Amino acid sequence: MIGHNSAISAGHLRATILGWRAAHPDVEVDGVEADRGALLAGLDTGEIDIAILVGEANHADFRHASFWNERVMIALPDSHVLAGRETVHWTDLRGERFLLPGADPGPEIRDILLGRLMMAGEPPDIRMHQASREAILSVLGGGLGVSIICEGGTGARYPDVVIGPSSASRDRRSSAIPAIGERTTAIPHCGGSSPSCATAMHCRSTFRERARQ
Incomplete structure (x- = not known):
């Protein structure tokens, strides 16, 4: 097993x-x-x-x-201003609402966000939900916020959602x-x-x- x-x-x-x-x-x-x-x-x-x-x-x-190391990826509504960026930097995400699952690996991702965005000078707005990552990503396209996922979750597709690399993609310290x-x-x-x-x-x-x- x-x-x-x-x-x-x-x-x-x-x-x-x-x-x-x-x-x-x-x-x-x-x-x-x-x-x-x-x-x-x-x-x-x-x-x-x-x-x-x-x-x-x-x-x-x-x-x-x-x-x-797995790359850290950003999931965004396809209408988001950052959706067309080749790479999204942490400073680009200041002021965003992050939706994360309460179950693994949500807490690990929350810690990455806290460390990165606190360094950028602003505490992040993180909402932990008692829902699966699939459920969160399935409604993300409605403009409810953004999310962070690991590379292992990028093989699935969700309506009106785009997934792209963050500036942490080559940062071993914050990789999974x-x-x-x-x-x-x-x-x-x-x-x-x-x-x-x-x-x-x-x-x-x-x-x-x-x-x-």
Whole structure:
């Protein structure tokens, strides 16, 4: 079971999962999208073999490694004055209303916004909604505000919405870094022979190869 807390309609994670599945057609692969806390709990109970998390995996009880950076993207109504820009800078977003999901990776994106726009001299207007990112993006074209998404969410299309790169696209410090986790106490008992252990080990190797590309 592969757990993740971000969209996989595009980007490294989607390509990695599909590539690994094509290379190992005899192995059944299942996945679950959930918040960070639920994924860590799943690792603890053994329900999840490997978790790919947006942001740093700063959890002492889990082994983890950083793989790649995902670009930070801006979602705007197609009628917005910035919709035609090749790149949107943080200073361009001062005074905007940001709509974010309360679930992952919304809190991580909120922290990026707070850090960037506070540096620009103005506290951002951030609205956290108990709705999915898909629901927010589906109504964004009505001029309700703007949103920030990770590159993994750019494969889907939403009515009257355009998605483009932000000036943070090449900024590693504010990029989303997926991380892989395993409970350290579980490794000695795994032995490398169980299906779940084999899945985790093969996935880890594949993710590392993808990160080098």
